[in-house]
Amino acid sequence: MSEHRPALEHIQAYADHLRLEEKSAATVEKYLRDVRAFARWLEGREITKERTAAWKTHLVERGYAPASINAKLSALNSLLEFLGLGGCRVKFLRVQRRLFRDAGRELTKAEYQRLLDTAHRLGQERLGLLVEAMGATGIRVSEVRYITVEAAKEGRTTISLKGKIRTILLPAKLCRKLLKYAKKRNIRQGQIFLTKKGNGLSRKFIWAEMKKLCEAAKVARSKVFPHNLRGLFARTFYAACRDVVRLADVLGHSSIETTRIYLLSTVKESARQLDRLGLLSGWA
Secondary structure, X not given: OHHHOOOXXXXXXXXXXXXXXXXXXXXXXXXXXXXXXXXXXXXXOOOOHHHHHHHHHHHHHOOOOHHHHHHHHHHHHHHHHHOOOHHHOOOXXXXXXXXXXXXXXXXXXXXXXXXXXXXXXXXXHHHHHHHHHHHHHOOOHHHHHHOEHHHHHHOEEEEEEOOEEEEEEOOHHHHHHHHHHHHHOOOOOOEOOEOOOOOEOOHHXXXXXXXXXXXXXXXXXXXXXXHHHHHHHHHHHHHHHOOHHHHHHHHOOOOHHHHHHHOOEOHHHHHHHHHOOOOOOOOO
């Protein structure tokens, strides 16, 4: 790259590189958004170690959360490696490991049931079954396409994403519901969740439909998004088996540290645990 200035053709080549590495569509979109923001900030200047460090400082001064900054730096460092500018990479912010989860953004089982009940009441059979399938299996929104007629018949589906393959078991009751839905809509093979034109549901479409449902169900919008169903599944599964290694396998995590994020206690739960220790006297 002449003079180390990122141009549109370099970013396009980088996008192709990410796809060849089998990054998910969501990851590619996020990385490209972040490197384009860096290119705009750079304003045609040459990439240097000093300027990549200045970009990091700029993000801090703009008030971005540390986790968001590190995500943006991850995208930048990936671009720099691709361009052969590894010497310009920047260090991540040192962030204390999360100790508590935010109960205010956590979808409860009662709220989950309200979503299902509301979808049924409004006649939104596809959306209700989709929410139920994601909640009962813990699959990612990008993995919905693996819920097929064949999978429902076998009681399992094989998911191949990001270079990893894992098998997800589908509960028998869910399989019966899926097959009944597919038969009703004359879906004999392949994906079960389709648009009226027969195309698979996009991430954006699923997100938008869930947001509409949350308003009718009187569940906070901040709690209703596909990944929160995965979090509900993770907490419920762990409460039943107390096996974090098994949960990591089911969720498709290569690191238990990733799984651990789903299992953090809330501040109130941690306070109750401290009270139960019995290490305080009765003296006022």
